[in-house]
Amino acid sequence: MLNRRTFVGLATAVALTASSLLAAANDAKSILLQSTTSTANSGLFDYLLPLFTEKTGIRVDVVAVGTGQAIKNAENGDGDVLFVHAKADEEAFVAAGHGVKRFDVMYNDFVVVGPKADPAGVAGGRDAAAALKAIADVEAPFASRGDDSGTYKAELKLWQKAKVDVKAASGGWYRETGSGMGQTLNVAAGMGAYALTDRATWAAFENKGDLAVLVEGDTALFNQYGVILVNPEKHPTVKADLGQTFVDWLVSKEGQAAIAGFTIGGEQLFYPNATPSGS
Secondary structure, eight states: OOOHHHHHHHHHHHHHHHHHHHHHHHHHTEEEEEEEHHHHHTSHHHHHHHHHHHHHOOEEEEEEEOHHHHHHHHHTTOOSEEEESOHHHHHHHHHTTSEEEEEEEEEEEEEEEEETTOTTOOTTOOOHHHHHHHHHHTTOOEEEOOSSSHHHHHHHHHHHHHTOOHHHHBTTTEEEOOSOHHHHHHHHHHHTOBEEEEHHHHHHOOOOTTEEEEEOOOGGGEEEEEEEEEOTTTOTTSOHHHHHHHHHHHHSHHHHHHHHTOEETTEEOOEEOOOTTOO
């Protein structure tokens, strides 16, 4: 006959076993998403991912880093899905066999923000490269992410178009933070500096201080996001079925409608433009 202590011990063991099995089952129904700081910092994932989980039962764990680092992580097989914003690099990722297929998901834009006093006189302009040239000419402080992110890649293209050598200015009026977009905007607010940011992170950023959007509307500021299933043939640990379910949902009418429904202060921040055929 079981005494009370033995019974309690067995009951506890059964409960722990059930809990362990449930945790294992939940873990089996999860994927790891390598993505960018902009999709996380903007609040998009806080809004979007619970909708996907509610529909499918699949939990999405996010690693939010710069696009370049996210791609490197996925190249190492550290993730099931890649969701970033540097199209040329994404296509190279697929071409190298690390990804199965790339799909457009959504877009928004970059904006140039800066102090309202605007020492470079760029406010109201629609030519981003000309604005950066004016900032460089007066050596007004500029805070750059200085990392391998999609935003930094876009910024460097604009400096190149403006024919400004920011490497030569590094440590002077041009300050590289080596940090994410939110941290870089904090630096810009503290210094009264200009910066390039994606609009969604800017909308969610609360420490704007004296900063304001000064330049917007240039086609060169277009910001496209894409999603890719990491190739399970190259990386056998990839949860291909679950990851593909997430990709399919993002580009579906339901997923696209969910993206369009994300707003901050009534402002839509991402615009769905999925192409079912992919690229």
